[in-house]
Amino acid sequence: MLLAALCFLLWSFQTSTGHFPRACASSKSLMEKECCPPWRGDGSPCGQLSGRGACQNIILSNAPRGPQFPFTGVDDRESWPSVFYNRTCHCFGNFMGFNCGNCKFGFWGPNCTEKRLLVRRNIFDLSVPEKNKFLAYLTLAKHTTSPDYVIPTGTYGQMNNGSTPMFNDINIYDLFVWMHYYVSRDTLLGGSQVWKDIDFAHEAPGFLPWHRLFLLLWEQEIQKLTGDENFTIPYWDWRDAKGCDICTNEYMGGHNPANPNLLSPASFFSSWQIICTRLEEYNSRQALCDGSPEGPLLRNPGNHDKARTPRLPSSADVEFCLSLTQYESDSMDKAANFSFRNTLEGFASPLTGIADASQSSMHNALHIYMNGTMSQVQGSANDPIFLLHHTFVDSIFEQWLRRHHPLQEVYPEANAPIGHNRESYMVPFIPLYRNGDFFISSRDLGYDYSNLQESERDIFQDYIRPYLEQASRIWPWLTGAAVVGSALTVVLGGITRLLCRRRKRKQFREEKQPLLMEKEDYHSLLYQTNL
Numbered sequence: 097m098l099l100a101a102l103c104f105l106l107w108s109f110q111t112s113t114g115h116f117p118r119a120c121a122s123s124k125s126l127m128e129k130e131c132c133p134p135w136r137g138d139g140s141p142c143g144q145l146s147g148r149g150a151c152q153n154i155i156l157s158n159a160p161r162g163p164q165f166p167f168t169g170v171d172d173r174e175s176w177p178s179v180f181y182n183r184t185c186h187c188f189g190n191f192m193g194f195n196c197g198n199c200k201f202g203f204w205g206p207n208c209t210e211k212r213l214l215v216r217r218n219i220f221d222l223s224v225p226e227k228n229k230f231l232a233y234l235t236l237a238k239h240t241t242s243p244d245y246v247i248p249t250g251t252y253g254q255m256n257n258g259s260t261p262m263f264n265d266i267n268i269y270d271l272f273v274w275m276h277y278y279v280s281r282d283t284l285l286g287g288s289q290v291w292k293d294i295d296f297a298h299e300a301p302g303f304l305p306w307h308r309l310f311l312l313l314w315e316q317e318i319q320k321l322t323g324d325e326n327f328t329i330p331y332w333d334w335r336d337a338k339g340c341d342i343c344t345n346e347y348m349g350g351h352n353p354a355n356p357n358l359l360s361p362a363s364f365f366s367s368w369q370i371i372c373t374r375l376e377e378y379n380s381r382q383a384l385c386d387g388s389p390e391g392p393l394l395r396n397p398g399n400h401d402k403a404r405t406p407r408l409p410s411s412a413d414v415e416f417c418l419s420l421t422q423y424e425s426d427s428m429d430k431a432a433n434f435s436f437r438n439t440l441e442g443f444a445s446p447l448t449g450i451a452d453a454s455q456s457s458m459h460n461a462l463h464i465y466m467n468g469t470m471s472q473v474q475g476s477a478n479d480p481i482f483l484l485h486h487t488f489v490d491s492i493f494e495q496w497l498r499r500h501h502p503l504q505e506v507y508p509e510a511n512a513p514i515g516h517n518r519e520s521y522m523v524p525f526i527p528l529y530r531n532g533d534f535f536i537s538s539r540d541l542g543y544d545y546s547n548l549q550e551s552e553r554d555i556f557q558d559y560i561r562p563y564l565e566q567a568s569r570i571w572p573w574l575t576g577a578a579v580v581g582s583a584l585t586v587v588l589g590g591i592t593r594l595l596c597r598r599r600k601r602k603q604f605r606e607e608k609q610p611l612l613m614e615k616e617d618y619h620s621l622l623y624q625t626n627l
Contacts, residue, residue: 115275115524116263117194120181121246126258130183131526133195142185142196149187149196154178154528157519159510164429165294171283172252173296173515173523179252184528194244194527201312202542204325213539216487217546219330219342227347230330231364233318234480237269238368240321247274249386251284266387268321270371272314276477277372277385279306279523290379296515296523298473299430301423301508303441304493305534306522307486312541313525314483328543331491332484334462335411340397348481349395357396357468365480368393373475393479394468405456405464413446413458418496420449428512436496440489459489491545494538498548507535 120131132151135143142149156175172179187196190208199208219227242265248255250262266274280298283291297306311329319327332342342348349363359366369389378385420436428435430443431451438444442460444451456464462485463471470479477483509518518532538544 115271115278115526116180116246116248117526118244118246120194120526121261121263123259123261126180126252126255126261129178129181129258131181131194132183132185135195135197137197142187143191147188148191149185151183152186154182154184154521156521157517159517159519161515161517162428162511162513165283165291165514167283167285167291170285171294173279176296176515176521176523177526177528180258181526184526187527192527198316201316202540212542214326214328214543215546215549216328216491216543217330219332219347219484221546222330227330229324233322233324233327234269235364237318237321238267240268241265242268242271245271247271247278247387249384251384264387268317270387272310272317273371273475273477274385274387275310275524277474280474281384282375282379284379284382286382288380288382294514295473298441299443300513300516301428301437302512302516302520302522302531303437304490305507305531308490308493308534308538308541309522309525309529311483311487311490312543315543329483329487331487331545331547332481333488333547334408334485335414337408340466342481342484343395343397348484349393351396356399357394358392359395365393368478370394370469370475370478373469373472373478375472375474395470395479395481396467397465398467400464400467400471404454405461407461408465409446409458409461414492416446416449417458417492418499421500423496423502423506424508424512428508428516440492440496459485490538491547494545495548497535497537502535504532504535507532 117131117133119125119133125131130151132141134141135146135148137143137148138145140146141151144150154177156178168174177184185194185196187193190200190203192198192200199205202211202213204210204212219230222230245266246263247266248262249264252258255262276297279296283294285291297303297310315327315329319325344350345360345362349359349365352358352360352366369391370393371387371390372385373390374385417436417440420434420439422434423436424432424438425435426432430438430441430453432438433444433451434449435444438451439446439449440458442456442458443453444457445455446457463473463476466479466481468479470476470482504518507518508516511517515523516531518535519530521528521530534541
């Protein structure tokens, strides 16, 4: 019944966050390299007549990049989004979106003037109705075609430089799966050649900001789709977990008794079809994933390569990550040592901070542990556990930001791997967002975490309250001391004034005679002058 009711809401809400806006997928837009759709509120491009924004040239950063990608001009994602567009909407004030029809994160209302702070909660803290609503929202997104966005099924060159557009419709859930595939896919070099050492969202500084934006946009899509403006993604706190405690039919799906690699038929997700997982096939055809179904969701948690991932992360592992003071270091890739980002991502040991190519820990450990669709980078977002997992990773990122209070300049400005510099626009998002824009507190983006709020309350309980309690115990003594001190002050003040008066009288008597003598001397002087 809940799912049916949600489906009924579909046509009442328009979404506006994702990859290629449908309004910009025409040959005219591609050949003119302009994506400035009208805002339906006033019909003008970017809502310019209402002061929401204006169509402007894109200014790209010219900061040098790292040596990991030795090519230029071979990948549509280079200098994003200039291969496709060089003019997009620049929104003013608190407005946002490909046509400036949305509010910036953290703002709400018809004019985007109302501030709000939403709270992401542990999935096990949700009530049964709240949990069922979340699962229903996932299913609704999986069965609802995105009204505003499409995906390209060919490169810009395969589209004859835009004159022959190649785009497909896609449902809202799979739109985000496709984006995660596209940002991490191999570079197609022609023939059967590819370049694998490239990723615009992993293995470099942008890993945490990119996934932060991904989750915010996903949340925003569900809010618009369902009309539930207070919706937030729950997180799965996997610290010290002995197994996949969310892998049950009540939550994210249990084992299929007939095939342990599949989900139980009783699960919400057993009928889901996955996309964008056949990477070798795409590479051999020099083609992009087109969103076609590729089979059921696979998951067999715990039956993974235990030599690479011996265990799930512990609380001590997380605390070690948080103790690292450098966000990024060295080559700023998966070989970086003592890097908070690289250690949290899972390429460096959570015991030493030293990069270790033989191990997958922290964030990576959860992907390996799931032993299925989620274990392959490009297709991992097919599994809805991906959302819960990355939401908790983001909470660790947020905890690090609050503990160390880094300036935005701490995020590398230059020499990071391609697409990861501070001012680089993140692939494949339109409207445009920079990596550095999300190297800020989540509270500045309109959301918080329940576990971090509790942690702040614990700091008050553990450190501040004992002092207040101690002060309350000695308060009567302090009050008495203050009264006695006041009385002593009055007495001493009185004695001091009395002594001062006596001294002044004595001084007056002593000072009077010299003045008379001075007067006589004065007359004597006058006399002498007259003579």
